[in-house]
Amino acid sequence: MSSWAEVVGQEQAVGVLQAAAQAARNPQSQRAMTHAWLITGPPGSGRSVAARAFVAALQCSHPTENGCGNCEDCRQVWAKTHPDVTDFATEKSIISVEEVRSFMHAAQTAPSRGKWRVILLEDADRMVERTSNLLLKAIEEPPARTVWVLCAPSPEDLITTIRSRCRQVNLRVPPxxxxxxxxxxxxxxxxxxxxxxxxxxxxxxxxxxxxxxxEGRVEQRYQQLADLLQIENVGEAIFYVEEMLKENKQQVEEELATRNAREEAELKRILGLTDREKVPPAMRSQLTQLQEEQKRRAVRAVKDPLDQLLVNLLSFFRDVVVMQAGVNHPPINQGYQDLLVAVALSSTLQDTYRKVNAIEIARKRLQSNTSVNLIFEALAVELIQ
Ligand SMILES: [Zn+2]
Incomplete structure (x- = not known):
C-alpha cells in the first residue's frame, strides 16, 4: 500500500508534499528542491507519519510512483533503517548540542544510493536556543542533495530564523x-x-x-469520569485526589524504573565499566547528566496522564454544554449518554460553563510548577459545587 495511505485526513498537506516529491524526481526541477521542511500539527495529528511518508516518497525507487510503500527504499524508510536517512525521535526532553553536531556531520555526507540525504528530526521543538543556532547554520547552507525535515507542534516552537528558512506544511486535527x-x-x-x-x-x-x-482502556476511561462525577463533598474530593495521584505516580515510577536502569547499564557499558562497578569520580558527571535527564522525564511522565484526564473531563463538560444548550450535535463522549443526561439535568448551563473554565485553568496550572495536589483539589472542589 502507498506510503501516503498512512496519512489520514490531511489532503491539503499531502498535496503539497506529493507535488514536492514529484518535482524532486525530475532532473529539470530537482534544483528547485526546498532543502528544509517544517511539518507542524497538533499532538496526535500524525506529524511524524506525514514526515515519514514524505521521506519515503523522496527515496522511493518505484519507476512511476512516489512512495509506493513496497520497494526496498520505502520499506527501509518506514523501518528506520534506510542508509541515507538519519532519524531522530527523542523521548528526552531536550536535544543536545552533541546530537545536533552529529546531524550536521550526517548532513554533509553524500547519499549512498544517489537520491537524497535526509535528516528527519521529529521533535525539533525540543532544543534550547544555543542548539537551535547551531542547527540554523546547518540549514542555511545545505549540500545540494541534503534535505532537512523538521517536525514540531507549531511553527512558534522554533526560533524565527529557522522557521523562516523552512517551507512550512501545517497539519490539521484530522476528522x-x-x-x-x-x-x-x-x-x-x-x-x-x-x-x-x-x-x-x-x-x-x-x-x-x-x-x-x-484492553479495558475504554471502560477505564468511562469509570474514571463516573467516579469523579460521584464525588459529593470536599472530604471525598480530597481523598479521591490523593488516591488518584498516588496511583498515577506509582504507575509511572514502575514504568520508568526498568528503562532508567537499562540506560544506566548502557552508559556504564559505554564507559567500559561492568554492571557492578561504581562509576569513578572522573566519569561521574556523565552519570549525573543522565540522572537529571531522567528526572525531567519523570516529571513529564507524571503530568501527561493527568493532563489527559483533564482533556477527557473537558470534553465531557463540553458535551454537557451542547446538551444543556439544546444544540443538535453528536457528543464526543460516545457511549456516555447516561452520565451526560444525569449531569445535564442536575445542573445549569451556567454551572457547566464555570466547570469548563475551572478545568481549563487546571490545565494551564499543570504546565507550571504548582503542586499537582493543590491543582486537583481545587478543581475537584469546583466540580462538586
Ligand atoms: Zn517505493
Whole structure:
C-alpha cells in the first residue's frame, strides 16, 4: 500500500508534499528542491507519519510512483533503517548540542544510493536556543542533495530564523471519521468501535490506537469520569485526589524504573565499566547528566496522564454544554449518554460553563510548577459545587 495511505485526513498537506516529491524526481526541477521542511500539527495529528511518508516518497525507487510503500527504499524508510536517512525521535526532553553536531556531520555526507540525504528530526521543538543556532547554520547552507525535515507542534516552537528558512506544511486535527477508518483498517474492528475510539480520543491518532489495542482502556476511561462525577463533598474530593495521584505516580515510577536502569547499564557499558562497578569520580558527571535527564522525564511522565484526564473531563463538560444548550450535535463522549443526561439535568448551563473554565485553568496550572495536589483539589472542589 502507498506510503501516503498512512496519512489520514490531511489532503491539503499531502498535496503539497506529493507535488514536492514529484518535482524532486525530475532532473529539470530537482534544483528547485526546498532543502528544509517544517511539518507542524497538533499532538496526535500524525506529524511524524506525514514526515515519514514524505521521506519515503523522496527515496522511493518505484519507476512511476512516489512512495509506493513496497520497494526496498520505502520499506527501509518506514523501518528506520534506510542508509541515507538519519532519524531522530527523542523521548528526552531536550536535544543536545552533541546530537545536533552529529546531524550536521550526517548532513554533509553524500547519499549512498544517489537520491537524497535526509535528516528527519521529529521533535525539533525540543532544543534550547544555543542548539537551535547551531542547527540554523546547518540549514542555511545545505549540500545540494541534503534535505532537512523538521517536525514540531507549531511553527512558534522554533526560533524565527529557522522557521523562516523552512517551507512550512501545517497539519490539521484530522476528522473523526478519517481516524475511525484508519482504525478499522489497522485493527479489523467494527465501525462503531472504531468511531467511538476516534471520537473519545478527539482524533488524536495515538490515543485512538491505544483505546483499541489496550484492553479495558475504554471502560477505564468511562469509570474514571463516573467516579469523579460521584464525588459529593470536599472530604471525598480530597481523598479521591490523593488516591488518584498516588496511583498515577506509582504507575509511572514502575514504568520508568526498568528503562532508567537499562540506560544506566548502557552508559556504564559505554564507559567500559561492568554492571557492578561504581562509576569513578572522573566519569561521574556523565552519570549525573543522565540522572537529571531522567528526572525531567519523570516529571513529564507524571503530568501527561493527568493532563489527559483533564482533556477527557473537558470534553465531557463540553458535551454537557451542547446538551444543556439544546444544540443538535453528536457528543464526543460516545457511549456516555447516561452520565451526560444525569449531569445535564442536575445542573445549569451556567454551572457547566464555570466547570469548563475551572478545568481549563487546571490545565494551564499543570504546565507550571504548582503542586499537582493543590491543582486537583481545587478543581475537584469546583466540580462538586
Ligand atoms: Zn517505493
Amino acid at each position: 473523526v471519521k478519517d481516524v475511525a477508518q484508519l482504525l478499522m483498517r489497522k485493527h479489523a474492528v467494527e465501525w462503531e468501535t472504531a468511531y467511538q475510539a476516534a471520537s473519545l480520543a478527539q482524533s488524536h491518532i495515538g490515543i485512538a490506537h491505544r483505546l483499541i489495542t489496550e
